[in-house]
Amino acid sequence: MTKQKKSAHEQDIDARLKQARRTAEKSGANSGPKGSRRSGLALAMRLGVEIVSALVIGVGIGLLLDYWLGTKPWFMLLFFVLGAAAGLMNVYRVATGVGQGVGYKREDGSDNSDGPAK
Amino acid sequence: MAAEGHGPLAQFEIKTLIPLKLGEIDVSFTNSALFMSLTLVLVTLFLVLGMRKRALVPGRWQSMAEMSYEFVANLLRDTVGSEGRKYFPLVFTLFMFILFGNMLGMIPYSFTFTSHVIVTFAMALAVFIGVTVLGFVKHGFHFFSFFVPPGVSVVLWPLMIPIEIISYLSRPISLSVRLFANLTAGHTMLKVFAGFIISLGVVGGVLPFAFVVALTGLELLIAFLQAYVFTILTCFYINDALHLH
Numbered sequence: 001m002t003k004q005k006k007s008a009h010e011q012d013i014d015a016r017l018k019q020a021r022r023t024a025e026k027s028g029a030n031s032g033p034k035g036s037r038r039s040g041l042a043l044a045m046r047l048g049v050e051i052v053s054a055l056v057i058g059v060g061i062g063l064l065l066d067y068w069l070g071t072k073p074w075f076m077l078l079f080f081v082l083g084a085a086a087g088l089m090n091v092y093r094v095a096t097g098v099g100q101g102v103g104y105k106r107e108d109g110s111d112n113s114d115g116p117a118k
Numbered sequence: 119m120a121a122e123g124h125g126p127l128a129q130f131e132i133k134t135l136i137p138l139k140l141g142e143i144d145v146s147f148t149n150s151a152l153f154m155s156l157t158l159v160l161v162t163l164f165l166v167l168g169m170r171k172r173a174l175v176p177g178r179w180q181s182m183a184e185m186s187y188e189f190v191a192n193l194l195r196d197t198v199g200s201e202g203r204k205y206f207p208l209v210f211t212l213f214m215f216i217l218f219g220n221m222l223g224m225i226p227y228s229f230t231f232t233s234h235v236i237v238t239f240a241m242a243l244a245v246f247i248g249v250t251v252l253g254f255v256k257h258g259f260h261f262f263s264f265f266v267p268p269g270v271s272v273v274l275w276p277l278m279i280p281i282e283i284i285s286y287l288s289r290p291i292s293l294s295v296r297l298f299a300n301l302t303a304g305h306t307m308l309k310v311f312a313g314f315i316i317s318l319g320v321v322g323g324v325l326p327f328a329f330v331v332a333l334t335g336l337e338l339l340i341a342f343l344q345a346y347v348f349t350i351l352t353c354f355y356i357n358d359a360l361h362l363h
């Protein structure tokens with residue numbers, strides 16, 4: 001008899017669990033990316049390398065274009081500047097929490113409150 | 119043991135253990151490969167043996183295994199959302215592999231394979247290519263709108279698009295160099311300060327010894343932190359590919 005009761009109770013729990021899971025999943029899908037749970041130290045680790053790597057890629061592209069088109073220093077100079085700009089932009093994006101990567105931006109500015117607070 | 123002929127960089131030397139040749143390509147089994155295999159075995163043992171009891175109230179080991187699972191799962195859910203679940207196996211594998219590799223490197227006389235840029239670059243490139251393919255599969259040619267920042271007037275596009283492309287291409291480099299540089303620098307520094315202990319003798323060596331102890335603690339933190347950073351950036355990249363702006 002107790003068993004019968006228990007199973008009814010269990011069924012109730014099952015139903016409630018399913019309900020809770022569904023709502024959790026829904027809210028998780030809606031809230032989408034948060035990215036607020038990063039520690040300050042992990043963030044600091046990222047900043048320095050961003051500038052250097054963008055510069056390396058910029059200069060690399062420039063040298064390749066020069067090699068290909070035979071316009072010795074010019075593309076390298078141009079892409080050096082572009083690479084520096086890309087690096088600074090990466091750092092700015094990471095530091096302000098506007099977005100994590102290329103061209104990524106939140107549609108609603110509401111989430112930005114957790115950005116500069118580190 | 120440090121002074122004679124053992125420079126601070128000797129610890130990063132690749133030694134061939136079993137010479138193998140595949141045609142012209144050298145595929146020898148090196149100490150790097152040995153420690154990678156060891157990492158795989160340790161991760162597998164840690165998770166499989168830890169979960170072998172499947173207790174409702176976990177013991178110490180099981181709760182460590184569960185904690186690492188939940189840590190990565192929460193990371194993925196917070197950054198990507200619930201669509202990110204499909205990519206959990208990849209992200210979890212990356213995290214555990216890097217974490218255990220870093221931690222294994224903290225044991226004296228062991229080899230840190232994450233201190234070799236080719237290892238980290240291979241991982242970063244795999245993530246980069248995978249994420250790019252994922253973006254193309256999900257969005258088709260709409261993926262290229264990724265390189266056009268929203269809210270920028272058309273006049274600035276010729277300037278902004280190359281910048282965005284450079285910043286996109288710099289991802290695998292920044293991802294791999296960060297991990298490799300931190301570990302190489304840390305391990306070199308440890309070795310240099312350990313060398314000071316020998317050369318300063320018993321009395322003067324106390325100070326560098328204290329420093330090495332403190333550095334070891336810092337290195338343990340960095341070993342974890344770098345695994346975390348690699349993982350969370352992978353999550354961000356997956357998120358970017360799934361939800362274009």
